[in-house]
Amino acid sequence: MVRKKISRKIILEFYQDIQRWESMVGYAANELLFLDTLLHAKAFENTAQIKTEKMLCFKLEIKTKNQEVNELKTQMELSKNNVGAFLDCEVNSGIEFSFKDYKVLKRNFGLFNTSYNQYKTEIFKHTGGIL
Known part of the structure; x- marks a missing residue:
């Protein structure tokens, strides 16, 4: 397996990505x-039954979104610590950097960000129509 050397500048950019995502x-x-x-x-207590069912779905989804946030925070902290430790090492320490955790975190953040923004948009469309 051939290993490609990664510049500290690129790894610093990874660290900055993680901070931004955090x-x-x-x-x-x-x-x-x-x-x-x-x-x-x-204001939403006495709305029509269909809207009440939709509101219940939104309320249940908040629990899922909070769980996703907590999982991402944990992943980010681990990844940030790993990248930070690499950046703090001596240049000739022989420690190699792996893209695996960074790529997984990047993918997980992207999926969360997309689904969260859709969820938020749905809530605002629904509640704005009631108000």
């Missing part, structure tokens, strides 16, 4: 608190 996931966690409060607002 910030975005933190923001999503705060938004989920707002969305949960919004979905439990009194």
